[in-house]
Amino acid sequence: MSMIEIKDIRKSFGSLEVLKGVSLNVEQGDVVAVIGSSGSGKSTMLRCLIDLEKVDSGTICIQGEPLVKNGVYAKNQEIQKLILKMGMVFQHFNLFPHLTVRQNLELAPKIVKKQKSDEIAKNAEKYLAKVGLTEKADSLPAALSGGQKQRVAIARALMMNPDILLFDEPTSALDPELTGEVLQTIRQLAEDRMTMVVVTHEMGFAKDVANHVVFMDNGVVLEEGAPQELFEHPKNQRTKEFLQKSLSGGGLK
Numbered sequence: 553m554s555m556i557e558i559k560d561i562r563k564s565f566g567s568l569e570v571l572k573g574v575s576l577n578v579e580q581g582d583v584v585a586v587i588g589s590s591g592s593g594k595s596t597m598l599r600c601l602i603d604l605e606k607v608d609s610g611t612i613c614i615q616g617e618p619l620v621k622n623g624v625y626a627k628n629q630e631i632q633k634l635i636l637k638m639g640m641v642f643q644h645f646n647l648f649p650h651l652t653v654r655q656n657l658e659l660a661p662k663i664v665k666k667q668k669s670d671e672i673a674k675n676a677e678k679y680l681a682k683v684g685l686t687e688k689a690d691s692l693p694a695a696l697s698g699g700q701k702q703r704v705a706i707a708r709a710l711m712m713n714p715d716i717l718l719f720d721e722p723t724s725a726l727d728p729e730l731t732g733e734v735l736q737t738i739r740q741l742a743e744d745r746m747t748m749v750v751v752t753h754e755m756g757f758a759k760d761v762a763n764h765v766v767f768m769d770n771g772v773v774l775e776e777g778a779p780q781e782l783f784e785h786p787k788n789q790r791t792k793e794f795l796q797k798s799l800s801g802g803g804l805k
Contacts, residue, residue: 553580554616555716555747556601561610563596570596571607572771578716578764581745585758585779588768589794594751595720597768601749602640602718603631614638615715636664639709643721645701647693647708653680654689657708665712672711679707683737699730703737717741719750735761755798759783767791 556578563571571593578584586594599605601612601619609623614634618626625631647656657676661667667675680686683703693701702722709717719738723731735757741748742761752758758765759779766776767788775788786792 554578555580555582555614556749557611557613557616558597558601559611561597561600561607561612563593563600563605563607570771571600573610574768574771574773576766576773576776578747578749580747582747582764583742583762584749584764584766585762586749586751586766586768587753587755587758587794587798592768593771594768598640598718598720598749598751602638603635604640636712637714638716638718639712639714641702641705641709641717641719641722643725645693645698645705645725647701647704649693652690652692653685653696653704656693656704657711660708661711675711676707679710680704682710682740683707684733697730698726699733702726702734706734706737706741715747717746717748719748719752721751721753723752723754753798755783755795767794769794 554577558574558576560573560575561571562569562573574593574597588594596605600607603619607620607623611621612619614637617634619631619634620626651659654676657679658672661672680689683706685700685703688696688700696704722738723734726734731754735754738750739761762779764776765779765782767774767782769790775782775786775791783795786795
């Protein structure tokens with residue numbers, strides 16, 4: 553089943569065209585790694601999926617339902633319903649600093665989904681255990697490392713019971729030694745068959761965990777395919793250049 557269908561989406565900021573006709577399909581259980589240089593349009597594409605940016609033209613369908621079709625958006629109620637099928641984990645965590653870890657997790661299910669308190673509390677325990685942070689439930693974000701904050705952000709996204717998780721450079725704000733713990737959490741979600749789209753600069757993760765890799769450059773998808781094929785036999789010259797630069801000096805990151 554297609555979880556996400558993107559057809560020929562375009563997006564400009566003023567005179568700068570950032571997405572120049574991007575198309576992509578994500579099937580149920582896929583882990584899609586989106587790689588490419590800064591400014592290639594990766595994060596903008598992700599933000600369009602969850603309606604943080606509006607496309608100028610093109611179509612985005614979530615589980616077969618149009619978020620936007622040929623540039624015309626669905627009604628607000630429909631958009632909200634589709635967005636709730638997805639969870640987003642940002643580069644800089646976006647935790648509320650004045651709330652404890654537990655309160656950060658419980659806020660959205662209480663306000664948006666109107667879930668019962670005992671159900672919310674039970675889920676918070678479950679997802680904190682999943683990301684290995686049970687003992688940090690009553691800590692404030694300031695007391696956590698960057699890796700722990702990002703794992704809380706992942707648990708918070710899971711609290712909304714999404715069918716799809718989107719990650720925007722989840723490790724780029726972290727020190728190298730903290731990156732591994734976040735990638736391990738995402739790896740576990742992949743083993744649970746969670747459908748994920750991960751914008752990442754971690755080539756080792758893209759090669760080992762993703763089942764589909766997309767290389768974006770200058771606002772278009774230049775090449776995509778199975779990790780082994782794309783990394784070992786890239787067809788496009790620009791893909792070859794990017795991979796050589798990314799992988800040189802010490803192999804895979």
